[in-house]
Amino acid sequence: MKNIVRILAALLMILGYFALNFTKFEGVEHHVEWANETGMPAPSTTIFYVGVACIVLGSMTFGRLLAKRPQ
Numbered sequence: 001m002k003n004i005v006r007i008l009a010a011l012l013m014i015l016g017y018f019a020l021n022f023t024k025f026e027g028v029e030h031h032v033e034w035a036n037e038t039g040m041p042a043p044s045t046t047i048f049y050v051g052v053a054c055i056v057l058g059s060m061t062f063g064r065l066l067a068k069r070p071q
Contacts, residue, residue: 006065012058019051 022031023043035042 002065007064009058009062012054013062016051016054016056016058019047019054023048023051062064 023045028043034040034043043049
């Protein structure tokens with residue numbers, strides 16, 4: 001069970017990284033064009049905040065599982 005949670009936490013951190021990368025302001029025009037072409041949502045502050053939350057929650061979960069002592 002712990003391994004599944006670790007994998008999910010790592011995937012959450014990866015999702016957050018890509019959300020933050022999608023909303024970075026250097027080269028955001030490229031991402032806006034891509035979003036318009038594919039019908040995806042354009043970069044926004046909501047996507048940025050979701051990315052931050054994913055990284056924080058994933059990191060906290062992953063770190064807690066790594067730091068927990070086996071009983």
